[in-house]
Amino acid sequence: MEPQEIGTLEANLQRVRMRIRAACERVGRSEGDVRLIAVTKYTTVEVMRALIALGVEDIGESRVQDTAPKRAVLGAAHTRWHLIGHLQRNKVAKALELYDVVHSLDSARLGDELDRRSTRPVEALIQINVAGESSKGGLHPDELGRLLEHAARWESVRVRGLMTIAPRADDSAKAELRSVFAQLRELRDEMNRGGRFETQLVHLSMGMTQDYELAIEEGATLVRVGSALLEGLENSVRSTN
Numbered sequence: 001m002e003p004q005e006i007g008t009l010e011a012n013l014q015r016v017r018m019r020i021r022a023a024c025e026r027v028g029r030s031e032g033d034v035r036l037i038a039v040t041k042y043t044t045v046e047v048m049r050a051l052i053a054l055g056v057e058d059i060g061e062s063r064v065q066d067t068a069p070k071r072a073v074l075g076a077a078h079t080r081w082h083l084i085g086h087l088q089r090n091k092v093a094k095a096l097e098l099y100d101v102v103h104s105l106d107s108a109r110l111g112d113e114l115d116r117r118s119t120r121p122v123e124a125l126i127q128i129n130v131a132g133e134s135s136k137g138g139l140h141p142d143e144l145g146r147l148l149e150h151a152a153r154w155e156s157v158r159v160r161g162l163m164t165i166a167p168r169a170d171d172s173a174k175a176e177l178r179s180v181f182a183q184l185r186e187l188r189d190e191m192n193r194g195g196r197f198e199t200q201l202v203h204l205s206m207g208m209t210q211d212y213e214l215a216i217e218e219g220a221t222l223v224r225v226g227s228a229l230l231e232g233l234e235n236s237v238r239s240t241n
């Protein structure tokens, strides 16, 4: 990357971090409770290397086949790799080699397969389809209790929280987005009440470029931000996905 491009990337990263901090302050949360996951599915290894050099510790990718060559070059030292896209069962073994956290666990069968094949602890978040959009993956909120009961048998898979993808902002008012995030938080809190399940759900993975500040105001602990980091870097952005 040209020095000028690195400057642009650094300014973008600082702006996102500043907005995260401001959103935390608005609702009296501590900045340290929110982790920025830099979503790099659109971009190149060079940009990813620069992000890591600028202090990014969490990388989000949506497809196994795209992550493999990137991770082969960048390695795992000081970086946590998050799978944020749908995982097919036939890619589980490969995914376990690549990711530290799977955000898209959405069925008992997928969890069973992850657990059966994993030789080390793997963190997972259960993806919930809060808004009931047919185009999106994720479990219906009513199915979560049953999956958490099932999860008690997993030895390697540790369910650490919930993830959701909000509807597109173009189609939804801000109040609707806020309500989606609030529903995910309430669902988490409901599951944690009364020690019904072995695992306590800690994380809420919610919010992307269009809505991460709103998501933080509603309790996000992990925000997945891609486009906002790449503004002004058109040459470094792939046109796919």
Ligand SMILES: *Cc1c(COP(=O)(O)O)cnc(C)c1O
Binding pocket: 039, 041, 062, 084, 085, 165, 207, 208, 209, 210, 224, 225, 226, 227, 228
């Ligand atoms: C691509 C993607 C993101 C990042 O989206 P931006 O709008 O570029 O910030 C976040 N979460 C998921 C699940 C994604 O697929």
